[in-house]
Amino acid sequence: TRLKRLELHGFKSFATPTTFVFDPGITAIIGPNGSGKSNIAEAVRWALGEQSYASLRGRRTEDVIFAGSAARAPLGMAEVSLTLDNESGDLPLPFSEITITRRAYRSGENQYFINGARVRLKDVLQVTASLGQAYTVIGQGLVDAVLSQRPEERRGLFEHAA
Amino acid sequence: TRLKRLELHGFKSFATPTTFVFDPGITAIIGPNGSGKSNIAEAVRWALGEQSYASLRGRRTEDVIFAGSAARAPLGMAEVSLTLDNESGDLPLPFSEITITRRAYRSGENQYFINGARVRLKDVLQVTASLGQAYTVIGQGLVDAVLSQRPEERRGLFEHAA
Amino acid sequence: MAEEFNRTFGEVAAAFEATFTTLFGGGKAKLLQVQDDDGATGVDILAQPPGKRLQSLALLSGGERALTAVALLFAILKVNPSPFCILDEVDAALDEANVVRVRDELKALADRTQFVVVTHNRATIEGADTLYGITMGDDGVSRVLSLRLPAEAPA
Amino acid sequence: MAEEFNRTFGEVAAAFEATFTTLFGGGKAKLLQVQDDDGATGVDILAQPPGKRLQSLALLSGGERALTAVALLFAILKVNPSPFCILDEVDAALDEANVVRVRDELKALADRTQFVVVTHNRATIEGADTLYGITMGDDGVSRVLSLRLPAEAPA
Ligand SMILES: Nc1ncnc2c1ncn2[C@@H]1O[C@H](COP(=O)(O)OP(=O)(O)OP(=O)(O)O)[C@@H](O)[C@H]1O
Ligand SMILES: Nc1ncnc2c1ncn2[C@@H]1O[C@H](COP(=O)(O)OP(=O)(O)OP(=O)(O)O)[C@@H](O)[C@H]1O
Numbered sequence A, B: 001t002r003l004k005r006l007e008l009h010g011f012k013s014f015a016t017p018t019t020f021v022f023d024p025g026i027t028a029i030i031g032p033n034g035s036g037k038s039n040i041a042e043a044v045r046w047a048l049g050e051q052s053y054a055s056l057r058g059r060r061t062e063d064v065i066f067a068g069s070a071a072r073a074p075l076g077m078a079e080v081s082l083t084l085d086n087e088s089g090d091l092p093l094p095f096s097e098i099t100i101t102r103r104a105y106r107s108g109e110n111q112y113f114i115n116g117a118r119v120r121l122k123d124v125l126q127v128t129a130s131l132g133q134a135y136t137v138i139g140q141g142l143v144d145a146v147l148s149q150r151p152e153e154r155r156g157l158f159e160h161a162a
Numbered sequence C, D: 001m002a003e004e005f006n007r008t009f010g011e012v013a014a015a016f017e018a019t020f021t022t023l024f025g026g027g028k029a030k031l032l033q034v035q036d037d038d039g040a041t042g043v044d045i046l047a048q049p050p051g052k053r054l055q056s057l058a059l060l061s062g063g064e065r066a067l068t069a070v071a072l073l074f075a076i077l078k079v080n081p082s083p084f085c086i087l088d089e090v091d092a093a094l095d096e097a098n099v100v101r102v103r104d105e106l107k108a109l110a111d112r113t114q115f116v117v118v119t120h121n122r123a124t125i126e127g128a129d130t131l132y133g134i135t136m137g138d139d140g141v142s143r144v145l146s147l148r149l150p151a152e153a154p155a
């Protein structure tokens, strides 16, 4: 399995359709303060089914939808698609490529899709369980959070089966 | 008023007597991770009468005393002296130079001195009140702490009289 | 007390708006007095980086938060200059352009406030008048490595 | 469950000790299983940078904390490689020498785990195979500025 593509449209500061193609190896994302780098990491976490808005620097669904600016009107929807290569068959689905899509509306409604078919959050979480949620995305300023946890809180890091 | 000299002996990683002479303007302190830079900032806060060990990354008096290493025995005392220029007479004492000294022993006892004369913590706090405690030392990782405070917690920043 | 608070507040608020715009190269910021349920006065901070909407502080990026906080600190120092101020890696989250703007503002404030700054940033070091290098020996003891006096060029 | 936990724990503990020593250029670290009052198992982290005593995590410096946490993350990835991992400025508190050591370790792990790293550090950027530049327009919209393909040299 690996990450092939990330597409954002209306997610936080990405008002226009934006596509990232990822190669194997190391991809660096650079840019000035406030340009939107952490929003990209959050988009991945959100697409994988993140339910805690606090960990996305927000309070509710609306906070992830492009809120407009002096020059642009707010959008009504945020959509993020994450495409994973499944040639190895590691993910429990019979497709060689899996695209997980999440959409959210100002009403607060969230929709989930796998390869275009509408699914429930539970289905997304089942597919992504093997990705190792605990350490797939390390947010800004949170690298040493594991050191501040109590010993019993760290168990989760070790329980993720291979 | 300005900072003229800082002398550490036995404070945290400064096991040997160390003196910093400060000029007017900007002094930069550089060095590798773990070399002792933040310990210097904490030494200043400690000499000015800081009572919260948590804000010095410790729990009790002993944590600021050099704890020894593979090659060196622990010390029994920590001492920090901070010399301020008082030519302008801003500080409420009849001296043109004021040295505030704090000593701590493993017993937990703390002693305070001004120009060599033993005083109480209250005396030190009275002298330093006009320095603007709230923003004299900004600790590592704490620059944006003011943004996380509640509105009424920020009053203190404005109440410090000129 | 309230008299004094209001005078200082007004001056700091004005200095904050100006310093924010200098450090961000644009945008707007405001300090507001607010009353909580018990009638106690608090201070609200509003920050609007250039090109963006006025938004909650929680949406600011890591670097924007640090820069906003530095703008407030510098505003307070402009109104009530503290004789000295020690800053421990306040520039850690900043990109190169913002480090330079903070450094320049620091130099402008340095005639009234003496600064001691801990930093890993080359641009900040270049703005310093004096430099101290700290090293940790194999024996776990910190020592002062070198002192560059103002007249000397860096090694 | 306990079987699985113990196997993984043992492997991660061994990998952590090795990775810590690589990243710190010496020193020692350990993971210990501890029982709390209710009998639940927890994991304790002990870290001893080179030349120092074994001490509580609270005494570590900002950079030492980040480096210790990265060593643990890398150890977990060695034992249970996650297909991809996104790191947002994990190198912010590190000095130049430690950034280089982390980058080199990242490159060694990159054949089993795909990394996307947000960074301001030149040394980390130099270790990347692909580069994306992000910019914020005057209209408050983020856009992708450029893509340096592996074959091209940086501008
Ligand atoms: N819902 C939203 N609509 C529009 N813009 C948003 C929304 N949520 C966040 N933003 C914008 O995104 C910006 C923050 O982006 P982000 O945190 O990704 O920056 P960054 O590139 O990581 O910066 P740094 O280097 O400082 O960490 C904020 O300035 C904010 O205005
Ligand atoms: N009481 C003590 N006795 C001996 N050493 C101590 C004591 N307290 C702290 N230290 C040492 O001081 C070191 C931390 O120093 P400090 O936090 O000042 O580093 P720093 O130069 O600020 O590094 P960074 O760039 O990573 O922030 C720790 O490694 C710790 O071992």
Ligand SMILES: [Mg+2]
Pocket (backbone or CB within 6 Å): A037, A038, A039, A140, C061, C062, C063, D088
């Ligand atoms: Mg960021």
Ligand SMILES: [Mg+2]
Pocket (backbone or CB within 6 Å): B037, B038, B039, B140, D061, D062, D063
């Ligand atoms: Mg430090």
